[in-house]
Amino acid sequence: MIPAPSLEIAVLLWGLLLLLMESCAGKTDRRGVAYAGIGGLIVALVASFFLAQSPAAAPTGFWSFYTADPLAIFFKRFALVTTILVLVMAIDYAPAIRMGVPGANPHAGLGEFFTLPIFTCAGLMWMASAIDFVMIFVSLELVTMSFYVLVSFTRRNPATLEAGVKYLILSALSTGFLVFGITWIFGVTGETSLLRLSSTLATQPIDRIPLLFGVALVLVALGFKIAAVPFHIWVPDVYQGSPTPVTAFLSVGSKAAGFVVLLRVLVPFLALPQVGHLLVGMAALTLIYGNFAALPQSNLKRLLAYSSIAHAGYLLIGVVAVAGAAVAYYLVAYLLMTLLCFAVLIVVGNTGGDQIEDYAGLAKRSPFLAFAMLIGMISLAGVPFTAGFLGKFFIFDAAIRQHQMLLVVIGIVTVGCGFYYYLKVVRAMYWLEPASDAAPITVSPLSRVTMTLLVAAIFVLGVYPQPILDALRPSETALRSTR
């Protein structure tokens, strides 16, 4: 068995090694770096199945701020899969990077663009294991730092620069909120470890008002990460301006990490009813805003940004209902369908733009891409036999179990909106005629294999969710038992 932290360390070292080798590579093709990165991460993914779980005895020392419970291991794999897929997309995106980065060397910037996601991945993996506020903060910063660079990577493009500045300022602000919130909680309880916080809250009389203030500040920071309303203002512009693989990474990796932390942080505090009300309000606003604002969008990347907000709303329903398994399943479904859409978006974007009208007649130009996009869109909309439907099914079930009828009603109305704006893309691809000068699109073999795998995974998990549920069952009980 492999001790859990060594996996993150290995990923980090692999990233450093690749960065070093890349800097002496001269003018060779940098795609080798990406292939090496993908290979290394696949090895790490395989190794994650041989991880030792954290000792069952009362956690002390290192294990009091780091855990390797099934939830943590599950999200380590989640981070690895996401990063692998993002690197595959990054290879397709290479031409746009070359245009967006100044430099005489035709490969300028490519090496960094391929290695930085590996560091983000290491940060995401740490975050999955963090059960202490200090640890959470440090790993969150590792993730955010590498995103600062990635978001504004194609710096010749003014939209990207705008996205980079917005992300930098707002993210720094939310980090400030997080630290401030943590200090309040620490000040009231004298603890930063989530485990000890639970017992302290249960046994000792604590002044509620300052504690709630601290929790609210932490919620602000996490709300920023998961793109929940009203902390979503950055999302559309940053998603639209960033290089597309980074957008995909932000919308899946960053959001998933935010939800893992949210699940873990909230466990001690859900005993306070006010926190529950706060979350219900946040979920309702996020659902309504995300879905309704997505209706008029005409740029696919921006549409996916609003859809990402909308899905944060469904996930928040799961958080309110304390359904760890439902949230985790939804995140997996979200990973598959969102990354599938972004993968198609990159290939099509190379030949035209990201407007929905650029997808007119895609079924004629490339039936394969149109079919992949169709599956991604109907899964996002929640049509049965796809993973996206089962995700919504589990979430609604959890909400009904907890009698959150308001959220269920809002959820169902907004699903109707979802049908409209996701099928708008399907309409463009299948109903409309392609522009007269539109050429057929070729798809590289690696992307074709990846997209096929994603489509297959969407259908398999949509009919047979048991593997995910099994992987999470112990963690569900673990989450419950820490309460």
Next chain:
Amino acid sequence: MLLFIVIAPLLTALLILIGAPARLTALLGSAATLIASFAAFFVYDTARGGFQFVSSFPISATWRLQFLLGADGLTLIMLLLAALVLLCAVWFTPPVEKSERLFYACLLFIAGGAIGAFASLDLFFFYAFHELALIPTFLLIGIWGSGNRSAAAWKITIYLGLGSFVLLLGLIMLYRSVPPELRSFDLRALQLVAASGGILPAAQNQIFFLLLIGFGVLISLFPFHSWAPEAYASAPAPAAMLHAGVLKKFGLYGLLRVALPLLPEGAQHWRTLLIVLLLGNIIYVGLVTIAQKRLDWMLGYSSVMHMGYIFLGIASANVIGLNGAAVLMFAHGISIALLFALAGEIRRRAGTLVFADLGGLGKLMPFAGFAFGVAAFASIGLPGFANFAAEVMVFFGAFRVGADWQGFHLFQVATVLALWGVVISAVYMLRAYRAIFMGAPNERLHSPFPDLSRTLRLPIVLLIAATMIVGFLPNTVLRLLQPTFSAPVAANR
């Protein structure tokens, strides 16, 4: 055998998408489905009753979810209807100009979804299979539709998508309303729980309401019906045949199969509301139908109106009424498919379905005129056709409920009003027949008007034969229905 019936259309659709010759494969696949359905129809052991041909594949132990197929008499009748209409719809498909493969695949997916839903004994798959038809319908109307196809496609997709999520909510609540150790999506297990009073009346009222609205949207129950005429008017004829003839029966099937037997108290509680709404279907929509000036819209509205009779049979909740509702589902499926098929052929020749632009087609297309007349008579419910046998049972059943309660009651009022509905449907059907087929040929019709080709006459004869056999010998299907409806109703009384 049941597994084959469910898989055959879907497999055929996949083969066509991969590259098999579209029309031939579709015809063969749907013919195979029809033959298998016939075989199941005759193999089914009436003496034993209950669900037969059961096969199950476990999916999730946590949720006690399994892919569970099984059929009783009601299922078999619906399967037969679906397979028959599918074959005719494929047969009636005119040459498709663009993306022929996708067209046939979409048709087969709609039918496959309906067949899978009818054959599923597991509520999850029952629901999921029905949704399989949602996107193909969107594409069929959007790509190959006519008229205001864009609006129609959006309307039907969003309406049905929302309706089915309401339905999903009801089904989840149903799942949750059962004590934890008995929870399951298995319809048979749930029926046992319901028979022993495992679902509390308060919960039944809530759940039945959700199911009524959810299924109601899918069936085009009165205030939620506005998607139907528009969609059927815009859809290509084969899609309208399948959707109006088969897929819409899913909601009724769900009420008969899930809502009534599992939630008898809930059904009792919402009965008055249902009566009011179904009178909306019969009287209000019936009058709207008379006012239509185009055949496609008129047929769309008439299919909405006829749902009212089936609802009346369901609302009566006694053996004769339920049997009538089930037979009427079959009968209406056949007659509306026939009418849409003929309307599609007329549209192909004349380029329009506006009554004012048509006329005298009886001289140009005598066979089509004859077939339309037969279909119109069947739809009105003249004796000799399945619709008559079914409507009589529905009326007797509904009137009977009032008699049980003594005195002149809501049910008797409803029955009397619904009987006038038959007159309404006679008015609009005969007016349509006169406008299209009687008189001198309209001078605006220049193009040559060949009658239906010989190959197209076969499916028409098939459909007419089906409705007449059931009309003259209703026992062929009632024999199968008897065990389905006597058991749960006896448990309720």
